[in-house]
Amino acid sequence: MATVNLRDVATLAGVSVGSVSNVLNRPGTVSQDVSQRVLSAIDTLGYVRNDAARQLRAGRSRCIGLVVLDIANPFFSDLVRGAERRAAEENLTVLLGDTEEDPARERVYIDLFAEQRVYGLLVSPLGEAMPRLRALKKQGLSTVLMDWHTEDHQFSSVAVDNVAGGKLAVDHLLEMGRTRIAFVGGPHSIRQVSDRFEGARKAVAQHPGATLEVIDTQSLTVLQGREAGHRISQRKAAARPDAIFAANDLLALGVLQAFNLSGRISVPNDIALIGYDDIDFAAAAMVPLSSVKQPSTEIGHTAVDLLLREVAAETDFEPERIVFQPELVIRDSTSAQH
Amino acid sequence: MATVNLRDVATLAGVSVGSVSNVLNRPGTVSQDVSQRVLSAIDTLGYVRNDAARQLRAGRSRCIGLVVLDIANPFFSDLVRGAERRAAEENLTVLLGDTEEDPARERVYIDLFAEQRVYGLLVSPLGEAMPRLRALKKQGLSTVLMDWHTEDHQFSSVAVDNVAGGKLAVDHLLEMGRTRIAFVGGPHSIRQVSDRFEGARKAVAQHPGATLEVIDTQSLTVLQGREAGHRISQRKAAARPDAIFAANDLLALGVLQAFNLSGRISVPNDIALIGYDDIDFAAAAMVPLSSVKQPSTEIGHTAVDLLLREVAAETDFEPERIVFQPELVIRDSTSAQH
DNA sequence: CCATTGTGTTGAATCGTTTCACCATTAAGC
DNA sequence: GCTTAATGGTGAAACGATTCAACACAATGG
Numbered sequence: 001m002a003t004v005n006l007r008d009v010a011t012l013a014g015v016s017v018g019s020v021s022n023v024l025n026r027p028g029t030v031s032q033d034v035s036q037r038v039l040s041a042i043d044t045l046g047y048v049r050n051d052a053a054r055q056l057r058a059g060r061s062r063c064i065g066l067v068v069l070d071i072a073n074p075f076f077s078d079l080v081r082g083a084e085r086r087a088a089e090e091n092l093t094v095l096l097g098d099t100e101e102d103p104a105r106e107r108v109y110i111d112l113f114a115e116q117r118v119y120g121l122l123v124s125p126l127g128e129a130m131p132r133l134r135a136l137k138k139q140g141l142s143t144v145l146m147d148w149h150t151e152d153h154q155f156s157s158v159a160v161d162n163v164a165g166g167k168l169a170v171d172h173l174l175e176m177g178r179t180r181i182a183f184v185g186g187p188h189s190i191r192q193v194s195d196r197f198e199g200a201r202k203a204v205a206q207h208p209g210a211t212l213e214v215i216d217t218q219s220l221t222v223l224q225g226r227e228a229g230h231r232i233s234q235r236k237a238a239a240r241p242d243a244i245f246a247a248n249d250l251l252a253l254g255v256l257q258a259f260n261l262s263g264r265i266s267v268p269n270d271i272a273l274i275g276y277d278d279i280d281f282a283a284a285a286m287v288p289l290s291s292v293k294q295p296s297t298e299i300g301h302t303a304v305d306l307l308l309r310e311v312a313a314e315t316d317f318e319p320e321r322i323v324f325q326p327e328l329v330i331r332d333s334t335s336a337q338h
Numbered sequence: 339m340a341t342v343n344l345r346d347v348a349t350l351a352g353v354s355v356g357s358v359s360n361v362l363n364r365p366g367t368v369s370q371d372v373s374q375r376v377l378s379a380i381d382t383l384g385y386v387r388n389d390a391a392r393q394l395r396a397g398r399s400r401c402i403g404l405v406v407l408d409i410a411n412p413f414f415s416d417l418v419r420g421a422e423r424r425a426a427e428e429n430l431t432v433l434l435g436d437t438e439e440d441p442a443r444e445r446v447y448i449d450l451f452a453e454q455r456v457y458g459l460l461v462s463p464l465g466e467a468m469p470r471l472r473a474l475k476k477q478g479l480s481t482v483l484m485d486w487h488t489e490d491h492q493f494s495s496v497a498v499d500n501v502a503g504g505k506l507a508v509d510h511l512l513e514m515g516r517t518r519i520a521f522v523g524g525p526h527s528i529r530q531v532s533d534r535f536e537g538a539r540k541a542v543a544q545h546p547g548a549t550l551e552v553i554d555t556q557s558l559t560v561l562q563g564r565e566a567g568h569r570i571s572q573r574k575a576a577a578r579p580d581a582i583f584a585a586n587d588l589l590a591l592g593v594l595q596a597f598n599l600s601g602r603i604s605v606p607n608d609i610a611l612i613g614y615d616d617i618d619f620a621a622a623a624m625v626p627l628s629s630v631k632q633p634s635t636e637i638g639h640t641a642v643d644l645l646l647r648e649v650a651a652e653t654d655f656e657p658e659r660i661v662f663q664p665e666l667v668i669r670d671s672t673s674a675q676h
Numbered sequence: 677c678c679a680t681t682g683t684g685t686t687g688a689a690t691c692g693t694t695t696c697a698c699c700a701t702t703a704a705g706c
Numbered sequence: 707g708c709t710t711a712a713t714g715g716t717g718a719a720a721c722g723a724t725t726c727a728a729c730a731c732a733a734t735g736g
Contacts, residue, residue, distance in 0.1 A: 003692095019715060020693095025695095030715085048449075051453035051454045052391075052396050053694085053721090054691080056390040072416065072419065080436065102721065108431065115389035115392075116390070139386050222618040280588075281622070282589065284592075353686090354687065
């Protein structure tokens, strides 16, 4: 299966390889006649351009590498969507790598994209990747961080203020008269988790008499939420929190499922529940879920914008840092008084 | 920013490019001394391998291209997960393209992956892509179809019997005593939609007195479901169906949201509702949603298996066709009698 | 001491496309 | 008819990693 290449096309069309290339890349500069012959040769041979050779020459590809923590999380799928749309406008394609919150997989994807000489990289990193990203930046790989930023302002970034979001959520719970707050989430090595927790801590600290408990999870999935909810429902009623702030909606929905399954705990009467991200499914939940809304599509969109600016700037580019503000969305899961 | 290449590394280490390549690709054949010098040179220069050059020589990349209709759909994110895991075992990486059900975007991704000379392609195609895929197959691009198959058995495929699934769903609705069935879904150009509808049609045809109405949607999203639900709730009560089979869970959840918002329609008392895919959120919905379950992770997993087999076979490979059976999951949204 | 074997290393050819300086041909201008 | 300009087309030189025949050198055996 010798693959068809430019030379084959050129031979069949009776022209030089240079002309074939011109037909493909500078249609203006080529005569009708040649153009026709070449196109028909391409057609009969079924020629498919070899991107590797093309890139080798060009030095850089027209693909953007996008590395996310979890595509099963609607927050990220919306983000991806925003990024893809913006990229498409610039005739760029987005290649997606899903790490499932695994640092090893993250590293694999970052290195892969670097070796592919992608146009640029969008990453929502786990902490461990930062040194590698710094090294790659020196080699000319532009990277925009999502939901992460560095103190030294070396990277452009677009994020939502997760600390503010966490505070919003827990302030709301406290306002509704809850005092025994539990934070469900983990691992804390994930920036989003620790920041949201930090916001929760702040809120509780300002509120005398309120307590904050941490219920750890191994990841931010429905399954882990179900598990955490199950653990809580096993406790004696007096030992349970009266409000839960889950690090994201998937966890919150899992908790809700577990409570419902147990039949012992009513949301919000026994325990108020608030999530994070305001995914589509939050509003459709058994008990419509209060949440903290992030402009996910806009984040993806903006990240591509920053990347384009950085790549265009070539040299001495001053990284930009954009921070969106989260927004509280109140639904039934936190409304009732108790 | 002249990027560092093998020659630079070789020069610094004081060896030939061949040796550097050996250090990277055949560690056994190289002396301690050279290996050490090369590795430290790589380190100090921050050398990153150029995959384009590498592939150009190798002829094929170690990436699998995966093209899906909608990563926001949990069915597909689970499928992706299954594929990624299996691929990782073979030291292959999955690159993901999301088409949002748009034939143009689908074509872009298929061509891109073809030009990148990916190891193989996994596609859940819209119909229009098939001629292109056939042409690419001739050029040596192995493709496994997901949720699609061709009559001529030219392609390996892994699918779930969507007709059977649709029939399962509607048979269940009929058994529960419903007779005025509505199918919510679209566009019918998507195979999954038309097959599930076909199943529904069959079920209704076998049941004298039952009627089937089609309520079209533009895509398979929560938003479109909400819209369809809204249209239904606007009708006079008598003109409404007494059961809805939605082409997937996203639509069903959207319908549910709309009904709940309107306050006029109770599920399942007024209208029974069943979805398709049994995504995680179905069980956590306002009214736990009946659904038809597909082994999504397994589909992804199996698709990679078939691809590996096909690529390994090199020549005169007999395409395999694997069909999973769907499974009915009954929850509250279809349980109550009326 | 030579032949043989083995171990490491080298350099050039190769992959397929793009680019660009240069050649051919024709058209226009005087 | 000769010069100049314009238009199309050409071919060879990159791009950077891999591979492999060929070579250098040392060790072993006769």
